[in-house]
Every structure is written in structure tokens, then in C-alpha cells.
Amino acid sequence: MRTRYFSFRQPFFTLCFFLLGFSAIQAQMTEDGARFGLKLGINGTNLYDDAKAENRDGRIGLTGGLFAKLPLGSSHFSLRPELLLATKGAKYQLDSFRSSLKFAYIELPVSLEYNLSILNIHVGLNASYLANSKGEFKDEQGNPIDFDKGDLEKIDFGWQAGAGVDIGNIGIHLRISRGLKSIGEKQTVSDYVGSLKNAAWALTLSYGF
Numbered sequence: 001m002r003t004r005y006f007s008f009r010q011p012f013f014t015l016c017f018f019l020l021g022f023s024a025i026q027a028q029m030t031e032d033g034a035r036f037g038l039k040l041g042i043n044g045t046n047l048y049d050d051a052k053a054e055n056r057d058g059r060i061g062l063t064g065g066l067f068a069k070l071p072l073g074s075s076h077f078s079l080r081p082e083l084l085l086a087t088k089g090a091k092y093q094l095d096s097f098r099s100s101l102k103f104a105y106i107e108l109p110v111s112l113e114y115n116l117s118i119l120n121i122h123v124g125l126n127a128s129y130l131a132n133s134k135g136e137f138k139d140e141q142g143n144p145i146d147f148d149k150g151d152l153e154k155i156d157f158g159w160q161a162g163a164g165v166d167i168g169n170i171g172i173h174l175r176i177s178r179g180l181k182s183i184g185e186k187q188t189v190s191d192y193v194g195s196l197k198n199a200a201w202a203l204t205l206s207y208g209f
Contacts, residue, residue, distance in 0.1 A: 033071050037169075040064035041204030045088040047101075047183070050194035054093045059102070061087030063202050069113070080111040080122060086200070089135065094194050096140035101183075103198075104132040109160055109177075123161045126177055130154050153185045156198060171206040 046058035065084035072078060089102040111124030133152055137145040162175030179198035 035069040035208040037067050037069070037171075037206050037208035038064070039067055039082070039084075039171075039173075039204045039206035041202055043086060043088070043200050043202040045090065045198065045200040047090045047092060047196040048178070048199045050094070050196045052094055052194055053196060055091075057091040059087070059089045059091075061089070063087070063107075063204065065107075067206060067208075069208065076115050078113040078115060080109075080113045080124070082107070082109045082111075084109065085131070086128075086202070088198055088200060092196075094196075097145070098138045098140075098142075099135065101135035102133065103130060103183075105129065105156065106131050111160065111162075115166075118165050118167055119163070120166060121161075121163045122175075124159070126158050126160050126179075128156045128179075130156070151185060153181055153183055156181050156183070158198070162202075166208075169208045171208065173204050173206065174201070175204070176201045 041063055043061050043063045044058055045061060046056055047053065063084055063086040065082060067080060067082040070079045070081075084107040086105050086107050087103065088105060089100075091098075091100045093099070105128040107126060107128040109124055109126040111122040113120050113122040130149065130152060133149045135147075137147055139145060156179045158177060158179040158181070160175055160177035162173055164171055164173030177198075177200050182195045182197055184194070184196070
């Protein structure tokens, strides 16, 4: 088994880069009635959609990043693009193989949001890039099986839906999301992960400017 260091430096610097870009257009957004902000929270993740996987044990992780809320005219609807860093993964058994996986994704969710007083609901699509991974595959004797990030799918996409409450600049939101693409890229890895896909819920606190 190859030992890999689970570093957040690359996704962290990517978020900093986008933070500078969002800050540069913040004034214009405010004039147009749009809002820019930060969000941070916890997520619970697992893997789904493979009937052969057993003893699945999800993980609790972190998610956070940037969001913009762009009103669509004078209606109750807004467009909500976000740039997030999210940890995901799970432990499970597939046939005789046991696996423990941890991921860090850079996510770009884009949602259509309906606002009614302080309440809102939203649905949308989500694209994400695998920034880092750590974990292990073991056979039924407990022997490690080599793999690295190159054996996993770099790009994931799916949908999300959620609801929340916004009071002034503060928002609390609950969201569920589902990936539509298997996490395994190469056939040898697919033998161990089957057609497993990402699934998550997230509870976040946001602050808008």
C-alpha cells in the first residue's frame, strides 16, 4: 500500500484565489441587489448505488467556501452559484474486499433558489473535482491493495436540493446531494468499488455581505 499524505494546501490556495476574485466584484454585486458571502458547516457522507456493498459506514466531515446570491429580476427567484471545499468518503465491504476512503473535492454547485420571506428552498446541479484522496483497499486476508488518486475519477457531477432560513446577513441551510458518476476510473479499482457514487448531506452557516 502506498502511503499518501492527505494535504489540503492545493484546494486551500485555490479557494484563496477565488476569494480575491469575488472580493473584486463585491461592490458591484451589492449595488445590483446581489449578495456575496462565506459559508461553513459539517457534512455527512457515504457511498450508494451498489447492491453488493455491505457494512457501509459514513463519515462526518467539513464543507465551506464562497457563495453568491443573484436575484432574477423582481421575482422571488435567485441564482446561487457557490465554490466549496468538501471532505467525503466512507468505509464499506464489497464481496471479500474491505475499503476505507477519504476524499477532498472542490465543488461548484449552482442552484435556483425560491425565497419566501425568511424561508428559501433550492435545487440545482453540482460539478466537483477530486483534489485529494487517502485510503486503502484490503482483501479478505487483510492484505493491502495498491491504488492512488490516478485510479479514481477526477470529475464528479450530480444534483442537490435543500432549504434554509435567512435572517439579515445570517443563513442556516440544510442540503442533500447525490453524485451520478462512479468514483472508480480504472477497471482494477472498479472491481473494488463497484458502481459506488458519492452521497452527502450538509448543514451550513452562512454570512452575506
